[in-house]
Amino acid sequence: MNSRIVSSRRRFEQYKSEFRGGNDAPESPVPDPKRRKRLRSARQLVVRFWDLLRGQRLLVIFALTTLTVATPLALVPPAATKLIVDYVLVGQPLPDTFPAWLNLPDDPWRLLLLISAGVFVISIVKTAIQICGRWYATRAAKRTQLSVRKRVFEHAVRLPLHRVQELKSGGVASILREDAGSVAELVFGMLYNPWRAVIQLLGSLCVLAWVDWRLLLGTVILLPFIFVTHRTWIERIRPQYRSIRKRREEVDAHATEAFGGMRVVRGFSRQRSETGRFMRGNHLMGRQELYVWWWARIIEMIWDTLIPLSSAGLLLYGGWQVVQGQLSLGDLTMFLFYLLMLLEPLAVLAQSATQFQNSLSALDRVLDVLDEPREMVAAENAITLEKPNVSGRVTFENLSFQYPGTSEFALRNVSLTVEPGQTIALVGPSGAGKTTLCNLVARFYDPTEGRVLLDGIDLKEIEVENYRSLLGIVEQDVFLFDGTIAENVSYAGRHADEAEIRQAARAANADEFIQHLPNGYNTFIGERGVKLSGGQRQRIAIARAVLADPRILILDEATSNLDSESERLIQTSLQRLMQDRTSFVIAHRLSTISHADLILVMEQGGIVESGTHDELMEADGRYREMVQLQVSMQSSLAEPTDAMT
Ligand SMILES: Nc1ncnc2c1ncn2[C@@H]1O[C@H](COP(=O)(O)OP(=O)(O)OP(=O)(O)O)[C@@H](O)[C@H]1O
Numbered sequence: 001m002n003s004r005i006v007s008s009r010r011r012f013e014q015y016k017s018e019f020r021g022g023n024d025a026p027e028s029p030v031p032d033p034k035r036r037k038r039l040r041s042a043r044q045l046v047v048r049f050w051d052l053l054r055g056q057r058l059l060v061i062f063a064l065t066t067l068t069v070a071t072p073l074a075l076v077p078p079a080a081t082k083l084i085v086d087y088v089l090v091g092q093p094l095p096d097t098f099p100a101w102l103n104l105p106d107d108p109w110r111l112l113l114l115i116s117a118g119v120f121v122i123s124i125v126k127t128a129i130q131i132c133g134r135w136y137a138t139r140a141a142k143r144t145q146l147s148v149r150k151r152v153f154e155h156a157v158r159l160p161l162h163r164v165q166e167l168k169s170g171g172v173a174s175i176l177r178e179d180a181g182s183v184a185e186l187v188f189g190m191l192y193n194p195w196r197a198v199i200q201l202l203g204s205l206c207v208l209a210w211v212d213w214r215l216l217l218g219t220v221i222l223l224p225f226i227f228v229t230h231r232t233w234i235e236r237i238r239p240q241y242r243s244i245r246k247r248r249e250e251v252d253a254h255a256t257e258a259f260g261g262m263r264v265v266r267g268f269s270r271q272r273s274e275t276g277r278f279m280r281g282n283h284l285m286g287r288q289e290l291y292v293w294w295w296a297r298i299i300e301m302i303w304d305t306l307i308p309l310s311s312a313g314l315l316l317y318g319g320w321q322v323v324q325g326q327l328s329l330g331d332l333t334m335f336l337f338y339l340l341m342l343l344e345p346l347a348v349l350a351q352s353a354t355q356f357q358n359s360l361s362a363l364d365r366v367l368d369v370l371d372e373p374r375e376m377v378a379a380e381n382a383i384t385l386e387k388p389n390v391s392g393r394v395t396f397e398n399l400s401f402q403y404p405g406t407s408e409f410a411l412r413n414v415s416l417t418v419e420p421g422q423t424i425a426l427v428g429p430s431g432a433g434k435t436t437l438c439n440l441v442a443r444f445y446d447p448t449e450g451r452v453l454l455d456g457i458d459l460k461e462i463e464v465e466n467y468r469s470l471l472g473i474v475e476q477d478v479f480l481f482d483g484t485i486a487e488n489v490s491y492a493g494r495h496a497d498e499a500e501i502r503q504a505a506r507a508a509n510a511d512e513f514i515q516h517l518p519n520g521y522n523t524f525i526g527e528r529g530v531k532l533s534g535g536q537r538q539r540i541a542i543a544r545a546v547l548a549d550p551r552i553l554i555l556d557e558a559t560s561n562l563d564s565e566s567e568r569l570i571q572t573s574l575q576r577l578m579q580d581r582t583s584f585v586i587a588h589r590l591s592t593i594s595h596a597d598l599i600l601v602m603e604q605g606g607i608v609e610s611g612t613h614d615e616l617m618e619a620d621g622r623y624r625e626m627v628q629l630q631v632s633m634q635s636s637l638a639e640p641t642d643a644m645t
Pocket residue numbers: 403404406410428429430431432433434435436437476
């Protein structure tokens with residue numbers, strides 16, 4: 001196993017060389033041929049983000065409008081400074097250009113007071129409008145975050161099963177938390193802050209042009225730099241952030257898995273190696289983060305040099321103009337103020353550009369998930385069935401099936417009709433395809449070839465969630481949710497009352513043990529039901545399927561963890577339950593399925609024998625062999641050998 005461990009340093013070297021080689025940062029240090037080569041362009045991302053903003057657009061537009069009003073107000077105080085310097089401090093007479101209705105006082109002190117009061121009021125109004133706009137933008141961002149999380153969750157729970165398995169539970173959690181969370185920052189990063197910068201920029205540009213257009217030229221020269229840095233540098237950063245986010249997803253997926261399998265980790269004393277595995281991912285992520293830090297800082301360094309340089313140059317030119325008598329001192333002061341106001345938004349934009357790219361990479365990943373096709377999208381004319389109208393005839397027509405991404409057929413040419421209410425038992429060696437057949441009945445997958453029909457209708461024509469509401473499933477690996485027993489039993493029917501829950505539990509022979517628990521039906525059972533025994537978990541799962549009141553019941557090794565006595569009790573109630581429902585039962589203990597209407601013996605994905613218990617016993621084939629093997633094992637247990645006595 002050790003030979004497979006690749007150090008984070010080597011993986012990082014590989015990452016860097018691949019990154020330098022192409023425009024796209026490699027997402028996985030192990031090259032994956034299916035990896036999406038192209039990233040979305042910034043334009044596509046903007047359009048898609050606007051689409052995600054649906055519902056919040058009015059709020060955002062309102063916030064932008066307040067900015068449009070408040071930001072120009074911020075341009076007033078520097079103009080007031082000019083008035084104070086020129087007409088109060090230097091003592092020049094007011095020019096005739098001031099409109100008479102303003103009725104400005106000639107007395108410098110009164111003029112100073114008036115201007116100060118005006119600036120104060122305008123600043124207060126500006127701040128009030130700005131806060132109001134920020135509040136609405138923040139609300140829009142929060143709501144967007146919630147709606148994006150909802151969309152991603154809704155979509156992820158409907159992805160095809162094999163894709164969900166590829167993403168892993170920790171990975172999905174990571175996307176929901178980190179990526180879907182970061183998308184909302186774009187309300188500020190993509191709209192609010194840039195808009196503010198644009199307004200401030202335009203406003204200052206206008207004023208500067210009015211003061212001295214040559215001074216303006218000096219500042220306008222900076223603008224192409226924004227464009228150039230954006231194209232050549234910033235766009236290279238986004239793929240790196242994307243890659244870091246992918247790494248975080250892997251790290252989270254690993255941590256979730258390690259804690260999910262904590263008993264195995266402890267049982268094999270692998271705490272240290274699990275920590276090592278976790279840290280290798282983290283080390284690589286750390287290296288990538290430090291690497292991108294340099295890329296980000298280089299942009300900042302360029303700006304940090306450009307801005308003081310251009311201010312110094314303009315100050316020099318402006319000072320010279322004043323000395324020449326071309327500009328008044330007030331003009332220069334005002335100009336410097338505006339210059340700062342002009343450069344500030346540029347600097348803010350430049351500094352937040354890397355953060356913005358980070359959020360964009362999150363959006364890119366969220367869109368990847370949202371763009372993946374859902375499982376079994378219903379056709380326009382998809383049928384929805386009413387439970388009482390379903391009789392439950394299940395037909396397999398030349399069914400063959402391959403799991404996605406595998407080359408072997410897990411099922412081959414299965415054809416069969418199951419009449420309504422019949423109980424079908426599936427037996428056969430491990431890996432024969434019993435669970436797979438039930439997976440197709442439950443429509444967890446669609447057949448590779450052939451069809452599955454319910455009452456003569458192809459399952460593909462039925463709306464999938466509607467179809468699954470007709471099912472009751474007890475899976476081989478029982479999964480229970482963290483919550484109370486009552487919540488778990490009523491998972492299929494949230495509105496079930498206490499009596500119904502108890503009735504279902506009784507049918508599953510679970511009522512008795514539940515009553516003995518300290519909090520009865522309100523006992524919390526822990527994640528995956530860790531606080532229950534294996535047999536107790538199975539009985540809760542049976543009760544859950546019973547309460548769903550299904551038309552088709554699938555019991556995959558549903559009683560394998562029970563002692564013979566409990567199993568016998570459950571069998572009786574299950575038989576009652578199965579009477580008017582089509583049921584598929586998988587069991588290794590053959591005694592439990594002898595009553596079935598039809599027994600299918602499966603081997604290597606095909607049905608090798610079928611018939612009732614008596615027919616198959618008479619036929620003297622595989623089934624009889626299996627029964628005899630089990631009987632002889634039981635009898636050898638019943639009669640202890642000499643060696644054991
Ligand atoms: N999700 C999956 N992806 C790929 N192959 C799978 C998947 N699930 C099962 N298989 C393969 O399909 C074959 C049939 O598996 P299946 O689970 O149907 O066996 P089974 O008859 O239920 O066995 P058991 O009695 O051990 O539960 C096996 O060879 C298995 O490796």
